[in-house]
Amino acid sequence: MPQTLEKHARHHNPNPANNSTVDPTEVSHFNALASSWWDPHGPSRLLHLMNPLRHNFITQCRSTDPSTPASSSPSHKLRYLDIGCGGGIFAESAARLPNTLSVTAIDPTPEVLKIAEGHKRRDPVLSAPGRLTYLNTPIEKLPLPASPADAYDIVSCFEVLEHVHAPGPFLEHIMPHVKPGGCGGRVGDGAEGDA
Template sequence: MAAPFRSTATACLRRPLIAATRPVLLPRPESHHAAAATRAPSPRWHSTSSSSSTSSSVNPDEVSHFNALAADWWDPHGSSRLLHLMNPLRHDFINACLASQPEPRPSSLTYLDIGCGGGIFAESAARLPSTSRVTAIDPTPSVLAVARAHARKDPGLAAKLSYRQCSVEELDVPTPGYDVVSVFEVIEHIDHPAAFLDKVRPFVRPGGWLVMSTIARTWMSWFTTNLVAEDLLRIVPPGTHDWNKYINEDELRRYFMDKGWNSPRVMGVVYVPGVGWREVRGSEKVGNYFFAVRRDFES
């Protein structure tokens, strides 16, 4: 998430960095949670009551958190440095999804970026010659103001990129939908991920892709994202991530099964200090990863 819908899918990703160190002793994830992390789905996946399916996916606490981080979103060495470093891999992953299609890739693509934050991905997508339109949404006013102000510096973006301050529940579904719907660093900040993904589905056109990034719920991810990144190195603001909201790859696969989706793809990624983000096969089982599915044509 971006922003209030958003999080990191890249643990340290979407959330900003601050450089400083201080030793801190943190409570560990409850042992029964850790033991069950790779065995059973989080109870949140069963939260599909009528109330959760009709209410907003936006968490007010997340909005407040990201409002406070808006100022240096576009500083490549500031609090969002890891997001800037991750952005090329986002495009690599989307290109791999599109290249896997049996039919020719569309010559002109439309994007919906949910939880766009300051617009790092949305702007880069709009600059691609193969892009016809990018709609980017986020409920965090200060962060979205930063995104709009930065986009105005490039008049060439005006015809291809539009920002809206809203949640996905407030957005009209176009016909036939978008070619690519991105949900980067968002879903691990959602209280009811299954209900949220149900709402996102209509925005993906039949044959289009839903791409996202998030974090596996393991001891390793708690150690790297909560203890090291947030509390020891302070490269991510404390309180950015809730380990209990992390999502394992098998949970996503089970959710999308028999729901009108096909061709699931995954790419595990690891942040290497001094080098950047790199694809590492199998790392989706322990930490940050990308995940994508394609909507069935008949759905």
């Protein structure tokens, strides 16, 4: 059963070390794959195939979690943070959902984000101000929300944890970005899903 990141809250250190969890070797690897990111038959093929399952995972997480706030009604617009967004496969699809207010998608890989920005420009809905924002930054440098209410309803971190060299501190940096009662999800490297 999907769970929220809140189960890890007891391990959260509000002042983790400022050292980056980004692995420079992984950044180089993904920069090299940038031009093929949106090829559904290329090296990122599995990401394209898994994308609908990711949305199902989030929907299930939100519908089965008793701590999901009443503001999760169909009329409530959700704010997403997609960590390690790569070329934007999940971020774009989340930004197109009718119950999405905005998606902030971050990645430390500049060449991949250039591809994501270029692909975004093809769709006027995604190009609307504030709908989908790409930032070339690791989670450690993303400004913290001013208050818990300003955090994100959905924080996704799909296929990322296996690419960072310090998973514990990486997850600690994510926690302040999840709104109380929000949903945080991670799937990667053989994991069926956990939050």
